[in-house]
Amino acid sequence: MDFHVIEAVEPAQAPLELQEENQVEAVEPAQAPLELQEENQVAEIEVGVAAPEVEAPEKSGEMALSVKGRFFACPTGWVRYKNSCYLYVSTGKSWSSAAAHCDSLGATLASVKNVFDYSFLQDLTRRAGSTVAWMGGFYFQGWRWVDQSLFNYNYWNSQNSVSSYPCIYLNARVEADEAAQAPLELQEENQVAEIEVGVAAPGVEGPEKSGEAALSVEGRFFACPTGWVRYKNSCYLYVSAGRSWSSAAAYCTSLGASLSSVHNVFDYSFLQDLTRRSGGSVAWMGGIYFQGWRWMDQSTFNYNFWSTQHTVSRYQCVHVNTRAGWSNNNCAIAWPSICMTRSC
Numbered sequence: 001m002d003f004h005v006i007e008a009v010e011p012a013q014a015p016l017e018l019q020e021e022n023q024v025e026a027v028e029p030a031q032a033p034l035e036l037q038e039e040n041q042v043a044e045i046e047v048g049v050a051a052p053e054v055e056a057p058e059k060s061g062e063m064a065l066s067v068k069g070r071f072f073a074c075p076t077g078w079v080r081y082k083n084s085c086y087l088y089v090s091t092g093k094s095w096s097s098a099a100a101h102c103d104s105l106g107a108t109l110a111s112v113k114n115v116f117d118y119s120f121l122q123d124l125t126r127r128a129g130s131t132v133a134w135m136g137g138f139y140f141q142g143w144r145w146v147d148q149s150l151f152n153y154n155y156w157n158s159q160n161s162v163s164s165y166p167c168i169y170l171n172a173r174v175e176a177d178e179a180a181q182a183p184l185e186l187q188e189e190n191q192v193a194e195i196e197v198g199v200a201a202p203g204v205e206g207p208e209k210s211g212e213a214a215l216s217v218e219g220r221f222f223a224c225p226t227g228w229v230r231y232k233n234s235c236y237l238y239v240s241a242g243r244s245w246s247s248a249a250a251y252c253t254s255l256g257a258s259l260s261s262v263h264n265v266f267d268y269s270f271l272q273d274l275t276r277r278s279g280g281s282v283a284w285m286g287g288i289y290f291q292g293w294r295w296m297d298q299s300t301f302n303y304n305f306w307s308t309q310h311t312v313s314r315y316q317c318v319h320v321n322t323r324a325g326w327s328n329n330n331c332a333i334a335w336p337s338i339c340m341t342r343s344c
Contacts, residue, residue, distance in 0.1 A: 079124060088124050088125060090128060090130070093134075108136055108147040109146050110136055111146070113149070113152070123172075131173045134169050136168075138166050138168065139162040140235075140256070141225050157171055234340050234342050235340070235341055236338060236339065238280070239336055244331060244334060245288070245317040245331040246331065252296075256341060258339065258341070259338065261296070261297050262287075262303060262326075265305065267303075268305050275322050275338070276322050280322070282320060282322070282335055283335060284318075285338060287301070287326070293318075297340070305325040305326055306325050307327050310327070312328065314330065315328045315330055315331075320338065
């Protein structure tokens, strides 16, 4: 039986002119702005034991026979619908905080497979006295559900730019035949959580194989696409094709990512290892000089690990060096690169 919860709704441095070479790409999964203000949320829990499909919700604590002949009861405060238990969380949270809260309950933010599921979540939200709530949808190279179920049902009321609004919320004020989508920048709201019993992914510091889903250090779920490598709350891709820094940056952007940034020695060590394992010795990162050193992803350039630092009038771009700290070089050089993208 599943439990579902509904929550009320940034190496070596190289100049820009370097000739094109292989690239390493680091991508971080997810899509909702980290700065979202907190609001209510709804959670859905799947109890691991299948229950008969029931269109109308039942009160918490009521026993029912599953399709496999096993009994289950939703915890107090949860509402059973079909083979899942749902909890509406009225405390305002950002999408990422709401996802972490659901995980702490052994659940996930709710997913939707058809109009009946969405209508149920709308009704649960209305009966809780609210109009919006976070669900488990987020954008990372396509729309995904945090519980890894197939995103095969679309019910948008409005769809905003995924670069700024990667997280989904439900709108109880819109009829089910006009279901809504939510922007990443939404202030914290209520949430609905869904829990699948016995399926909880712990945070993992080391890289994991692509396609594996897990809970990030900030409590966000995501799965890296095939070919990408997960590290902390990001997905990374090493691009072996030689490109200039600017071409490498454009390529990462086309993937919904950016050239990688580094904020501590562990991040840089990871990029060095990724480059070595890919058979390279250098790779473009996202550092560039313009009135000071900056990262392409606009994160703060607050960590320095220079091996050599050349004149910035000719060498404005930063690259990884597997044998030492990072350095800056001619941005026109064609080197491999590393792309990175973050989750919600």
